[in-house]
Amino acid sequence: MDKTYQPKAIETRWYQHWEQHHCFAPQGENTPYCIMLPPPNVTGTLHMGHAFQHTLMDALIRYHRMQGHNTLWQPGTDHAGIATQMVVERQLNASGKTRHDLGRETFIERIWAWKEQSGGTISKQMRRLGESPDWSRERFTMDPQLSKAVTETFVRLHAEGLIYRGQRLVNWDPVLHTAISDLEVVSTEENGFMWHIRYPLANGKEHLVVATTRPETLLGDAAVAVHPNDARYKHLIGQMITLPLCNRQIPIIADDYVDPAFGTGCVKITPAHDFNDYAVGQRHQLPLLNIFNDDAQINQNAPAQYQNLDRYVARKKIIADLETENLLEKIEPHKLKVPRGDRTNAVVEPYLTYQWFVKTESMAQAAIKVVEDGRIKFVPENWSKTYYHWMHNIQDWCISRQLWWGHQIPAWFDDAGNVYVGRDENEIRAQHKLAENITLTQDSDVLDTWFSSALWPFSTLGWPEKTPELKTFYPTSVLVTGFDIIFFWVARMIMLGLKFMDDVPFREVYITGLILDENGQKMSKSKGNIIDPLDLIDGIDLESLVKKRTTGLMKPEMAPQIEKATRKQFPDGIPDYGTDALRFTLAAFATAGREIRFDINRLEGYRNFCNKLWNATRYVLMNAQDQDTGLDPKASVELSIADRWIISELQTLEQQMNQHLQHYRFDLASQAIYDFIWNEYCDWYLELSKPVLQKEATDAAKRGTRRTLVRVLETLLRLLHPIMPFITEEIWQQIAPLAGKTLSANSSIMLQPYPQAEDTKIDAAASAEIQWLKEFILGVRRIRAEMDISPGKPLSILLQNYNTTDQQRVDTHRASLRFIARLENITLLSKEEKAPESATALVNQMQILIPLAGLIDKQAELTRLDKEMTKLQNEIIRLDGKLNNASFVDKAPAEVVDVERGRRQQAEQSLQLLREQAQKVAAL
Numbered sequence: 001m002d003k004t005y006q007p008k009a010i011e012t013r014w015y016q017h018w019e020q021h022h023c024f025a026p027q028g029e030n031t032p033y034c035i036m037l038p039p040p041n042v043t044g045t046l047h048m049g050h051a052f053q054h055t056l057m058d059a060l061i062r063y064h065r066m067q068g069h070n071t072l073w074q075p076g077t078d079h080a081g082i083a084t085q086m087v088v089e090r091q092l093n094a095s096g097k098t099r100h101d102l103g104r105e106t107f108i109e110r111i112w113a114w115k116e117q118s119g120g121t122i123s124k125q126m127r128r129l130g131e132s133p134d135w136s137r138e139r140f141t142m143d144p145q146l147s148k149a150v151t152e153t154f155v156r157l158h159a160e161g162l163i164y165r166g167q168r169l170v171n172w173d174p175v176l177h178t179a180i181s182d183l184e185v186v187s188t189e190e191n192g193f194m195w196h197i198r199y200p201l202a203n204g205k206e207h208l209v210v211a212t213t214r215p216e217t218l219l220g221d222a223a224v225a226v227h228p229n230d231a232r233y234k235h236l237i238g239q240m241i242t243l244p245l246c247n248r249q250i251p252i253i254a255d256d257y258v259d260p261a262f263g264t265g266c267v268k269i270t271p272a273h274d275f276n277d278y279a280v281g282q283r284h285q286l287p288l289l290n291i292f293n294d295d296a297q298i299n300q301n302a303p304a305q306y307q308n309l310d311r312y313v314a315r316k317k318i319i320a321d322l323e324t325e326n327l328l329e330k331i332e333p334h335k336l337k338v339p340r341g342d343r344t345n346a347v348v349e350p351y352l353t354y355q356w357f358v359k360t361e362s363m364a365q366a367a368i369k370v371v372e373d374g375r376i377k378f379v380p381e382n383w384s385k386t387y388y389h390w391m392h393n394i395q396d397w398c399i400s401r402q403l404w405w406g407h408q409i410p411a412w413f414d415d416a417g418n419v420y421v422g423r424d425e426n427e428i429r430a431q432h433k434l435a436e437n438i439t440l441t442q443d444s445d446v447l448d449t450w451f452s453s454a455l456w457p458f459s460t461l462g463w464p465e466k467t468p469e470l471k472t473f474y475p476t477s478v479l480v481t482g483f484d485i486i487f488f489w490v491a492r493m494i495m496l497g498l499k500f501m502d503d504v505p506f507r508e509v510y511i512t513g514l515i516l517d518e519n520g521q522k523m524s525k526s527k528g529n530i531i532d533p534l535d536l537i538d539g540i541d542l543e544s545l546v547k548k549r550t551t552g553l554m555k556p557e558m559a560p561q562i563e564k565a566t567r568k569q570f571p572d573g574i575p576d577y578g579t580d581a582l583r584f585t586l587a588a589f590a591t592a593g594r595e596i597r598f599d600i601n602r603l604e605g606y607r608n609f610c611n612k613l614w615n616a617t618r619y620v621l622m623n624a625q626d627q628d629t630g631l632d633p634k635a636s637v638e639l640s641i642a643d644r645w646i647i648s649e650l651q652t653l654e655q656q657m658n659q660h661l662q663h664y665r666f667d668l669a670s671q672a673i674y675d676f677i678w679n680e681y682c683d684w685y686l687e688l689s690k691p692v693l694q695k696e697a698t699d700a701a702k703r704g705t706r707r708t709l710v711r712v713l714e715t716l717l718r719l720l721h722p723i724m725p726f727i728t729e730e731i732w733q734q735i736a737p738l739a740g741k742t743l744s745a746n747s748s749i750m751l752q753p754y755p756q757a758e759d760t761k762i763d764a765a766a767s768a769e770i771q772w773l774k775e776f777i778l779g780v781r782r783i784r785a786e787m788d789i790s791p792g793k794p795l796s797i798l799l800q801n802y803n804t805t806d807q808q809r810v811d812t813h814r815a816s817l818r819f820i821a822r823l824e825n826i827t828l829l830s831k832e833e834k835a836p837e838s839a840t841a842l843v844n845q846m847q848i849l850i851p852l853a854g855l856i857d858k859q860a861e862l863t864r865l866d867k868e869m870t871k872l873q874n875e876i877i878r879l880d881g882k883l884n885n886a887s888f889v890d891k892a893p894a895e896v897v898d899v900e901r902g903r904r905q906q907a908e909q910s911l912q913l914l915r916e917q918a919q920k921v922a923a924l
Contacts, residue, residue, distance in 0.1 A: 007578025041080035076139035172351030174296035406446030528562025539576030630707030779841030
């Protein structure tokens with residue numbers, strides 16, 4: 001092995017090996033295990049959230065593959081209607097053209113060409129992350145087979161009356177000119193105004209004051225609502241109001257929707273431009289007056305003076321006209337939630353259009369039931385409450401989009417406006433016996449991307465055909481996804497899976513937390529705090545990182561601030577940590593919490609963990625390669641107490657790893673194996689093996705230790721492999737033959753069995769004895785640290801108050817104690833013998849005494865301790881000054897004050913320890 005661990009030197013090589021030998025294909029003989037990869041947008045690249053979820057999915061897949069399950073990880077990408085169309089449209093715009101210049105057919109050909117050119121970015125990233133899906137089955141939501149499934153679903157649902165076309169309010173992006181889903185709307189708090197407008201009663205005697213944040217929408221008002229029990233307005237219910245600037249009358253209505261305590265208690269109702277108002281309008285049968293066109297200009301339904309004006313230009317004119325007519329009572333600053341399209345940043349309008357909808361009520365009831373009866377389990381379970389909340393309040397699903405890229409809706413119109421739905425035009429003509437002279441035009445809209453992705457668990461397996469894959473792998477085992485799409489994707493997969501497969505699409509839904517930056521902020525390009533997972537793997541210099549973070553910002557004025565923060569956070573750029581260190585970090589972060597702060601210092605620590613494992617392997621190879629590792633069954637093997645102990649402890653680890661991975665506690669699994677490898681195996685067992693291998697010992701004892709070194713390491717590699725695939729494969733290929741495994745050209749650790757605990761190997765006596773040994777050595781080390789004695793200086797120690805067991809253990813482990821604790825002599829004092837002034841440590845009741853006379857320079861040590869105490873005293877004075885300053889305590893963030901208090905407490909504790917040490921030294 002190379003002297004140093006270099007991840008780049010091994011990662012690409014092993015991934016190519018795995019692919020060439022088809023290691024990712026289903027091949028186990030046990031129960032099928034299947035995960036569907038949530039298909040990333042084909043336009044995009046994997047961000048930290050993807051890397052996080054993909055790491056967990058791959059760990060599950062590798063774990064179950066090693067358990068012998070017939071394992072499939074189904075990969076693929078989503079056509080991402082809006083995002084993909086925007087990318088290609090921007091390319092056209094840069095050359096002075098629009099999609100309309102090309103026409104629909106040519107434009108779609110252009111998108112396909114772009115997809116073929118750049119659509120492989122995600123699969124390249126997934127390979128770099130060490131992911132192991134069955135690439136031979138990679139799917140795209142616009143593949144012919146998947147498109148066939150989409151059409152079949154639409155036609156069947158329409159035939160049952162579950163899909164219909166109607167006029168309803170939708171989220172409308174006036175830049176994209178399409179309806180968008182709630183998930184594509186980002187509502188942020190912004191500074192605005194509240195305009196208080198006088199609405200005169202038709203009788204000319206009174207007026208009502210109505211407050212609004214969108215005065216332009218008064219052009220579409222259909223009523224003014226008050227609460228039915230509001231004494232101020234009860235006498236006015238049923239009277240008419242003259243709508244300002246519009247020369248038409250609208251009624252005063254009573255509705256429980258109105259909060260009498262908010263504003264004036266009068267609410268303008270605009271059913272065609274507000275979701276809540278739409279519901280009120282339906283209850284009171286109010287007219288729906290749409291005053292906008294597709295790009296949010298005022299249309300012909302408004303008074304002539306406002307027609308064709310942009311909504312915000314119209315707003316200014318309306319406010320001016322209200323002032324002129326003395327109908328504007330006052331204007332107040334007001335913070336409000338503004339909905340913006342996540343792609344365009346344009347303010348989204350509730351907009352009344354004809355769209356295609358899915359009736360969801362009956363399917364939702366079935367989808368609720370399968371979670372209630374346990375056929376689908378949410379992990380953590382509390383997310384089922386979120387699921388129930390959404391499902392019990394479900395509305396019909398708008399599935400049409402006014403785009404060109406996507407699955408075109410399988411519906412055709414004739415010149416009379418009749419609508420026909422079918423798999424193709426020929427089928428429609430045959431079914432409805434339409435004459436050839438009747439012209440049919442296909443609906444130009446496409447389906448919502450979520451419609452095709454809702455079929456993902458079964459369309460990717462060949463539905464509507466009854467394929468062997470569909471029979472084998474549906475229902476799938478677990479869905480790994482984020483809480484933000486429980487409704488948009490998870491719920492819809494459940495509804496359509498039950499509808500068309502008569503079974504749930506997955507048995508469990510594992511909901512991951514959201515990756516935040518180290519300050520607890522959501523990672524986003526606009527904030528400039530995104531970390532590309534590949535930059536953490538391969539490294540990136542500072543200037544390239546700054547350029548990446550400040551290029552293409554939605555708000556270019558943020559670039560200087562982002563550049564400054566980046567230079568402060570990564571003054572030397574980002575080093576190459578390697579894939580395994582990143583994967584282990586992400587697994588360690590996978591707690592049951594909702595939010596996860598990404599701390600790059602943890603990544604540095606786990607890169608060191610890789611180094612630790614690498615160096616431990618080099619030690620094992622140096623002592624076991626070309627040596628007798630006990631493979632010959634005829635040769636005698638003698639296991640030391642240390643050998644028996646590490647084998648025994650390994651059984652506990654195997655049990656823990658299986659339990660944690662089965663319950664999605666990747667954080668606990670990571671911590672368990674990290675502690676075992678770093679502490680038990682490397683820091684203790686390797687040290688305990690040295691006296692056997694380097695000193696006088698029988699061949700049988702050396703053979704036993706070599707065998708244990710190799711077998712335990714080989715087992716640890718298999719335990720660790722699902723989380724750290726590359727380094728474990730590289731090491732395993734060299735260790736496995738020493739453990740008696742025969743390797744061939746296609747051998748891989750990922751196809752080896754995952755370790756299972758064996759109760760017969762648990763040795764409580766050995767564990768108790770090694771625990772005694774560890775406490776003994778740690779006691780000596782603690783004294784060295786407290787008294788500032790060099791770790792390499794040989795010590796003579798005395799033992800007092802020991803029992804027979806202690807005496808036997810000292811005799812048994814004398815060589816190990818002397819070697820590891822750097823001891824010159826170990827003397828057992830009788831009860832009558834008086835010990836000199838010594839530093840003391842306890843192992844149960846036994847005292848470890850280290851006489852200090854002549855061991856240290858008394859005066860020099862006192863001088864050093866005094867200097868350290870002075871430094872701490874000054875630090876305490878400084879902290880007291882800060883904490884006693886009311887201005888600091890009252891104005892600083894609570895977490896900052898808590899940090900300073902913690903430092904004060906730590907300094908006081910350290911000072912007390914130094915005082916005690918100084919007293920011991922002074923007594924010498």
